[in-house]
Amino acid sequence: xxxxxxxxxxxxxxxxxxxxxxxxxxxxxxxxxxxxxxxxxxxxxxxxxxxxxxxxxxxxxxxxxxxxxxxxxxxxxxxxxxxxxxxxxxxxxxxxxxxxxxxxxxxxxxxxxxxxxxxxxxxxxxxxxxxxxxxxxxxxxxxxxxxxxxxxxxxxxxxxxxxxxxxxxxxxxxxxxxxxxxxxxxxxxxxxxxxxxxxxxxxxxxxxxxxxxxxxxxxxxxxxxxxxxxxxxxxxxxxxxxxxxxxxxxxxxxxxxxxxxxxxxxxxxxxxxxxxxxxxxxxxxxxxxxxxxxxxxxxxxxxxxxxxxxxxxxxxxxxxxxxxxxxxxxxxxxxxxxxxxxxxxxxxxxxxxxxxxxxxxxxxxxxxxxxxxxxxxxxxxxxxxxxxxxxxxxxxxxxxxxxxxxxxxxxxxxxxxxxxxxxxxxxxxxxxx
Amino acid sequence: xxxxxxxxxxxxxxxxxxxxxxxxxxxxxxxxxxxxxxxxxxxxxxxxxxxxxxxxxxxxxxxxxxxxxxxxxxxxxxxxxxxxxxxxxxxxxxxxxxxxxxxxxxxxxxxxxxxxxxxxxxxxxxxxxxxxxxxxxxxxxxxxxxxxxxxxxxxxxxxxxxxxxxxxxxxxxxxxxxxxxxxxxxxxxxxxxxxxxxxxxxxxxxxxxxxxxxxxxxxxxxxxxxxxxxxxxxxxxxxxxxxxxxxxxxxxxxxxxxxxxxxxxxxxxxxxxxxxxxxxxxxxxxxxxxxxxxxxxxxxxxxxxxxxxxxxxxxxxxxxxxxxxxxxxxxxxxxxxxxxxxxxxxxxxxxxxxxxxxxxxxxxxxxxxxxxxxxxxxxxxxxxxxxxxxxxxxxxxxxxxxxxxxxxxxxxxxxxxxxxxxxxxxxxxxxxx
Numbered sequence: 001x002x003x004x005x006x007x008x009x010x011x012x013x014x015x016x017x018x019x020x021x022x023x024x025x026x027x028x029x030x031x032x033x034x035x036x037x038x039x040x041x042x043x044x045x046x047x048x049x050x051x052x053x054x055x056x057x058x059x060x061x062x063x064x065x066x067x068x069x070x071x072x073x074x075x076x077x078x079x080x081x082x083x084x085x086x087x088x089x090x091x092x093x094x095x096x097x098x099x100x101x102x103x104x105x106x107x108x109x110x111x112x113x114x115x116x117x118x119x120x121x122x123x124x125x126x127x128x129x130x131x132x133x134x135x136x137x138x139x140x141x142x143x144x145x146x147x148x149x150x151x152x153x154x155x156x157x158x159x160x161x162x163x164x165x166x167x168x169x170x171x172x173x174x175x176x177x178x179x180x181x182x183x184x185x186x187x188x189x190x191x192x193x194x195x196x197x198x199x200x201x202x203x204x205x206x207x208x209x210x211x212x213x214x215x216x217x218x219x220x221x222x223x224x225x226x227x228x229x230x231x232x233x234x235x236x237x238x239x240x241x242x243x244x245x246x247x248x249x250x251x252x253x254x255x256x257x258x259x260x261x262x263x264x265x266x267x268x269x270x271x272x273x274x275x276x277x278x279x280x281x282x283x284x285x286x287x288x289x290x291x292x293x294x295x296x297x298x299x300x301x302x303x304x305x306x307x308x309x310x311x312x313x314x315x316x317x318x319x320x321x322x323x324x325x326x327x328x329x330x331x332x333x334x335x336x337x338x339x340x341x342x343x344x345x346x347x348x349x350x351x352x353x354x355x356x357x358x359x360x361x362x363x364x365x366x367x368x369x370x371x372x373x374x375x376x377x378x379x380x381x382x383x384x385x386x387x388x389x390x391x392x393x394x395x396x397x398x399x400x401x402x403x404x405x406x407x408x409x410x411x412x413x414x415x416x417x418x419x420x421x422x423x424x425x426x427x428x429x430x431x432x433x
Numbered sequence: 434x435x436x437x438x439x440x441x442x443x444x445x446x447x448x449x450x451x452x453x454x455x456x457x458x459x460x461x462x463x464x465x466x467x468x469x470x471x472x473x474x475x476x477x478x479x480x481x482x483x484x485x486x487x488x489x490x491x492x493x494x495x496x497x498x499x500x501x502x503x504x505x506x507x508x509x510x511x512x513x514x515x516x517x518x519x520x521x522x523x524x525x526x527x528x529x530x531x532x533x534x535x536x537x538x539x540x541x542x543x544x545x546x547x548x549x550x551x552x553x554x555x556x557x558x559x560x561x562x563x564x565x566x567x568x569x570x571x572x573x574x575x576x577x578x579x580x581x582x583x584x585x586x587x588x589x590x591x592x593x594x595x596x597x598x599x600x601x602x603x604x605x606x607x608x609x610x611x612x613x614x615x616x617x618x619x620x621x622x623x624x625x626x627x628x629x630x631x632x633x634x635x636x637x638x639x640x641x642x643x644x645x646x647x648x649x650x651x652x653x654x655x656x657x658x659x660x661x662x663x664x665x666x667x668x669x670x671x672x673x674x675x676x677x678x679x680x681x682x683x684x685x686x687x688x689x690x691x692x693x694x695x696x697x698x699x700x701x702x703x704x705x706x707x708x709x710x711x712x713x714x715x716x717x718x719x720x721x722x723x724x725x726x727x728x729x730x731x732x733x734x735x736x737x738x739x740x741x742x743x744x745x746x747x748x749x750x751x752x753x754x755x756x757x758x759x760x761x762x763x764x765x766x767x768x769x770x771x772x773x774x775x776x777x778x779x780x781x782x783x784x785x786x787x788x789x790x791x792x793x794x795x796x797x798x799x800x801x802x803x804x805x806x807x808x809x810x811x812x813x814x815x816x817x818x819x820x821x822x823x824x825x826x827x828x829x830x831x832x833x834x835x836x837x838x839x840x841x842x843x844x845x846x847x848x849x850x851x852x853x854x855x856x857x858x859x860x861x862x863x864x865x866x
Contacts, residue, residue: 004488006524006743009508012478014521016528017535024474036800038807040777041457045445045554046479046540047499055437066480068510069502070544075442077501088447091439095449097824099811101777102450107479111503121478136810138789258793310439344473344534356571360691367469374471377569378532391530 011112011120013325018393021342023328027105029153030125030322034103037146039127042102044084046109050076052087055309064110077109081126081321089130090310098132099139105324117333119325128319130306135316137248140282140302141255143320147286147298148261150322156336157289158297160261161269164249165279165301167232170242171218175211181277188275190219218270225253225268232270245281252282280304284320294330298322341393346432348394349375350385352401359400362410362425366398369429373398389415396432444545444553446758451826454775456761460538462586463558463755467536470579472560475535477517479542483509485520488742497543510542514559514754522563523743531565532572538757550762561752563739568749570681573715573735574688576753580719580731581694583755589769590722591730594702595689597682598712598734600665603675604651608644620706623652651703658686658701665703678714685715713737717753727763731755774826779865781827782808783818785834792833795843795858799831802862806831822848829865 008014015023035041047068053076054062061079068075078084081104089100105125112118127146129139144160151158168187169180177183183205190198206212221231232246249268256266274283281302288294300320307315331337347366351359359375366373376385389397399411404422412428413420423431441447448456468474480501486509487495494512501508511517514537522533538558545551560579562572577593584591601620602613610616616638623631639645647668654664665679682701689699707716714735721727733753740748764770780799784792792808799806809818822830832844837855845861846853856864 002742003745004484004742006485006520006740007482008478008520008524009480009482012480014477016525017473017475020474020476023476035777035805036803038778038781038805040450041453042450043453043456044447045441047442047445047542047554049440049442051437052439066508067502069500075499087439087441091441092449097821099809101807109480121480131811134811136812138808138810255789255793258790260793260797307439309435309437312436344468345471348471356688357691360688360693364693370469372468372471374534375571376532377571378564378567379569388530 009120011114011118013119013121013329017344018342019332021344022337022340023324025340025342026154026328026337027123027125027324030150030324031103031105033146033150033153034105034125034127037127037142037149039101039103042085042088042104043106044078044081044088044104046077046107047075048078048084048087050074052310053078053083056083061110064112066109066111079110080108081106081124082128082319085126085128085130086307086315087310089315090307090313093311093313098130099135100130101127102130103127117326117329119329122323122325124321125324126319126321128306128317130315130317133314133316135318137251137281138255140248140252140318141259143300143318144266144284144286145256145259145261147284147320147322148256148265151286151298152265154331154337156331158286159265159267159289160256160298161267161272161285161287161296162249162253162256163269163272163283164245164252165273165281165283166241167245167249168273170239170245171215171237172206173241174237174239175206175208175215177205179205184273185275187219187271187273190271221270225263225266228268228270229253248281274299274301278303278305282318288334288336291334291336294334297327297330343393343395345372345374345392345394347371347373347396347398348385348389349373349398349400350382351375351377352382352399353405355405358405358408362398362400365425366429366432369433371429371432386413386415396428398428442553444547444551446552446554446762450777451775452765454777455770455773458773458775459587459761459770460556460558460757463583463757464536464538466579466583466586467538467558467560470560470575470582472534472536475518475521475537476539477511477514477521477537479510479540480508481511481517481520483507485743486511486516489516494543497545499542499544512543513541514539514557515561515752518559518561518563519740519748520743522748523740523746526744526746531563532568533563534560535563536560550759550766552758552762555756555758557754558757559752559754561739561750563748563750566747566749568751570684570714571688573681573685573751574692576733576751577699577717577719578689578692578694580717580753580755581698584719584731587764587770589764591719592698592700592722593689593694593731594700594705594718594720594729595682595686596702596705596716597678597685598706598714598716599674600678600682601706603672603678604648604670605639606674607670607672608639608641608648610638612638614710617706618708620652620704621708623704654703658696658699661701661703662686681714707732707734711736711738715751721767721769724767724769727767730760730763776826776828778805778807778825778827780804780806780829780831781818781822782806782831783815783833784808784810785815785832786838788838791838791841795831795833798858799862799865802866804862804865819846819848829861831861 066077108124172183186201229250272285279301283301285296286298302318304316306317397413404410410428411422499510541557605616619634662683712734716734718729719731735751737749739750830846837843843861844853844855
């Protein structure tokens with residue numbers, strides 16, 4: 001038989017068992033917190049009608065779409081979870097209760113250029129709260145609060161940077177900027193462009209020298225969060241949008257703290273704008289403290305119109321998203337998370353006798369006690385079986401020999417200390433638990 | 434703005450929130466048991482190299498493959514989880530420990546003809562135990578035992594039908610059948626073909642009239658499992674393969690019982706053959722008692738060579754699989770599972786005061802106690818908010834009014850009885866738990 005070389009496509013990620021267990025642990029932390037904070041699970045098809053995915057028109061992501069060749073070619077693979085959410089809420093509008101709080105953890109596809117740490121298939125983990133025509137500002141605080149809890153539990157020190165698009169728009173309006181989108185895009189690139197290049201572009205956007213100086217001062221203002229809020233108030237800008245944005249920023253910031261997020265985990269960051277057109281209020285980005293070079297690991301914000309392309313209903317919302325596959329790769333690369341010794345089972349049973357009844361009784365008991373367990377049935381030496389347990393980081397081995405069988409006991413071997421002790425099954429269960 | 438009609442593709446399934454919660458509950462039962470019985474999670478790319486998926490050559494499934502149009506068209510979407518498993522084990526052979534016990538719950542894609550209850554995207558839930566050159570027969574019993582536990586917990590009465598391919602092959606050999614594959618395929622269709630058609634085809638396969646009669650008797654033998662085993666022994670067939678198969682059938686059957694599966698949940702079914710070429714020993718199919726017309730809801734068996742197309746290593750295994758999406762649809766259709774009132778949260782908090790501190794304190798406490806909870810922040814009448822809780826089947830509403838705020842208490846409303854009571858937050862937490 002001709003053998004085909006077993007390999008996956010470039011740009012796709014596949015994990016070995018131990019990495020997979022670790023990845024799943026992080027995914028579980030995310031999912032459990034999404035549930036704890038009251039979000040509904042959603043699962044939509046990976047394949048959508050092409051016209052749905054292309055509705056928004058040509059951005060970078062639409063160029064990266066995977067189209068499916070079958071039947072009439074109206075199919076393509078989703079490149080994010082926001083477009084499917086918009087389509088879902090528009091489609092099922094009359095069957096949903098608002099505010100509609102949903103989470104979605106699923107794979108998305110982008111035909112990106114193949115480079116280290118960038119994947120063409122990756123998990124996106126999103127939460128959004130969608131209102132029917134209106135959505136209270138208090139929702140804006142919940143979203144970053146969930147993500148703070150998640151990062152803390154994963155064991156990484158992350159800081160959520162926040163700003164407000166109204167504040168920025170109002171500021172630009174006060175400078176009599178004509179092309180607001182262009183100005184926001186420029187601001188989004190402040191840390192990416194060389195300084196002279198940035199200043200040059202800035203001249204095209206803000207015509208007055210005084211305003212440009214004021215803007216540069218705005219961008220570089222340093223201080224504690226509370227000092228930044230005071231500074232913004234002291235600017236005394238006579239623009240309604242600016243002041244609305246400032247009031248929102250202050251309120252959301254206070255709410256986040258009241259929701260239990262410590263002050264040092266939140267940063268009012270006047271340089272954050274978020275390029276995407278559709279953000280209209282709060283904007284969030286998340287950086288790992290001391291590893292800001294990795295870039296934002298979780299971002300989002302408030303938008304006025306979720307589903308303009310699919311419905312005339314007004315659906316404001318607020319949401320945030322993690323690209324989990326990339327984050328996992330980065331955390332491993334930077335050594336920020338320890339590759340813990342997670343095992344897929346709590347105990348492995350080794351039967352050294354010819355009897356099977358007692359072995360099966362033991363297995364059944366363990367499992368009914370919620371102890372994840374397996375038996376090593378293969379014909380192999382004792383030492384090889386222990387090595388199997390060791391390599392798979394299995395913490396306990398239960399040994400059934402002739403003595404154990406006759407006395408209805410078991411020997412419990414602790415694979416970390418190497419200690420082995422004869423005891424009743426109840427005692428062993430107690431110890432494993 | 435031009436509005437695009439929000440819709441999904443035909444043959445794809447998308448659930449509303451309550452159905453989704455119910456679907457996820459079933460998926461969790463499956464996953465928890467897979468873990469409890471000691472299987473490792475595996476997650477492979479949905480997209481594979483086309484040559485990997487096409488390696489086995491033209492079956493019905495390869496005609497249904499979704500190809501991806503991008504770059505050099507070497508990509509396609511997986512149509513099952515077995516081919517990716519084979520590829521994975523062959524590729525990572527030196528990095529895995531054997532026996533390799535893995536579970537995989539993931540979406541697969543088949544461009545099937547569009548018909549009710551058949552989906553083009555569906556969840557497959559698989560377990561397999563793969564050995565390195567050898568795999569002990571005791572593994573064959575574990576796999577159906579897990580599935581029995583799963584169906585019991587889902588709340589459906591299912592019976593696992595079992596047989597052995599060696600027994601069948603040996604029987605056909607004793608009849609001097611020339612085309613074994615053809616004979617097994619015919620047997621697989623015994624309940625699908627009209628009787629005369631079946632008998633006609635049988636004549637082409639088994640030439641002797643006496644043997645045909647013996648085979649028909651074999652197929653129609655009724656009795657308890659133990660009687661079937663006695664009957665098979667009484668046939669006294671002088672064929673090594675037959676007797677090996679009979680010994681295996683008996684041993685696996687006994688092991689399944691010893692693993693805690695009740696006798697009435699297992700049926701030795703001499704009519705089960707399973708068409709697929711690659712099964713070589715135990716074969717399993719699962720039927721819902723009283724709803725056998727639905728067809729097998731979980732199937733599998735023992736195979737000698739998992740990955741012949743990708744490696745020269747001998748990798749025997751045993752596994753079983755559920756097509757979850759289809760099963761879910763069928764269970765709902767047949768009214769076999771009750772659409773329980775599952776809520777995404779345990780409690781909803783309603784703040785009727787201007788204060789936010791106490792509200793956030795309550796929310797934070799609830800969540801840190803593991804109580805899934807949300808606050809309804811919107812500006813709406815009390816009655817409308819209670820209706821929201823009611824429609825989403827939220828069991829408890831925690832009300833914070835001026836009195837509650839001042840006394841640092843809460844009012845807990847039981848949404849089933851309608852009872853409302855003033856109590857401390859600790860008492861409320863206790864009650865919700």
